[in-house]
Amino acid sequence: MRDVTDHEIAAFRRDGWVHLPGLVEEVGELRERAIERLRARSTAHLTLVDEAFGQSRDVALEERCFAGLMTSFGPNAVRLLHGVDAVRVQVTNLLVKEPGEHGATEFHQDFPWMPMDRSAMLTLWVALVDVPAEMGSLRFYTGSHAYGLLGRSFVREGDDQITAHPWLRDLTLSPPLDLAAGDATVHHSLTVHGAPANRASGTRLSFTATYFDAETLYTGAPYKQTDELELKVNQPFDHPRFPCLRP
Numbered sequence: 001m002r003d004v005t006d007h008e009i010a011a012f013r014r015d016g017w018v019h020l021p022g023l024v025e026e027v028g029e030l031r032e033r034a035i036e037r038l039r040a041r042s043t044a045h046l047t048l049v050d051e052a053f054g055q056s057r058d059v060a061l062e063e064r065c066f067a068g069l070m071t072s073f074g075p076n077a078v079r080l081l082h083g084v085d086a087v088r089v090q091v092t093n094l095l096v097k098e099p100g101e102h103g104a105t106e107f108h109q110d111f112p113w114m115p116m117d118r119s120a121m122l123t124l125w126v127a128l129v130d131v132p133a134e135m136g137s138l139r140f141y142t143g144s145h146a147y148g149l150l151g152r153s154f155v156r157e158g159d160d161q162i163t164a165h166p167w168l169r170d171l172t173l174s175p176p177l178d179l180a181a182g183d184a185t186v187h188h189s190l191t192v193h194g195a196p197a198n199r200a201s202g203t204r205l206s207f208t209a210t211y212f213d214a215e216t217l218y219t220g221a222p223y224k225q226t227d228e229l230e231l232k233v234n235q236p237f238d239h240p241r242f243p244c245l246r247p
Helices: 006-015 028-038 048-052 064-072 074-080 166-170
Strands: 017-020 054-057 087-097 105-108 121-127 184-188 193-195 204-213
Touching: 006 017, 006 074, 028 054, 028 064, 028 087, 028 204, 064 074, 064 087, 064 204, 074 087, 074 121
Parallel strands: none
Antiparallel strands: 017 184, 054 087, 087 204, 105 193, 121 184, 121 204
């Protein structure tokens, strides 16, 4: 994995997202492991999220190659987030968007669900196959991270951010991105983003990892990932599920 450049860091902080071409040099093994793991996934559409994409969560806890990718990006995550000395990993994930099975990913923010006391958080999204724009690469409302928390999505029909906040259309929507395997995007947890349905013939396949400021405190807000971990309110996320990474 290459280092992010100063130009890319500046673009991320200004726009709330950045395209990182050629971030990962070789993804062949990652792709094969992802395909094998996703064969076992449930195809039941139980939630609005399931209608947008399939997933295999916490993949880096069980797959060494993805753990290595997660760890390698840690120093980059520290550099991208302003004023952060170290990061913790919130979750790793394999995402799949199948043509004919999954629809659009409605525009949303990531942070409104999180039981954290600060929003210094970002998500890395790595293409494991070539992802032309018609396959459903992510799009971002540039600068939307500057407007703070805009509310939860995927709770009920019609709660996407554009319906709730039509003024977002006044912002610039990022262009459709054609990603080669190994290219990546990174977006801030407050950046409004989404993706169209997969209109291509192949499967959109990606790895994601979310990183947050290691000094973040747990608020105790209900959240499936953390409810059973016995974390202490107003204390850091000092738990093996949230490994700490430093430059």
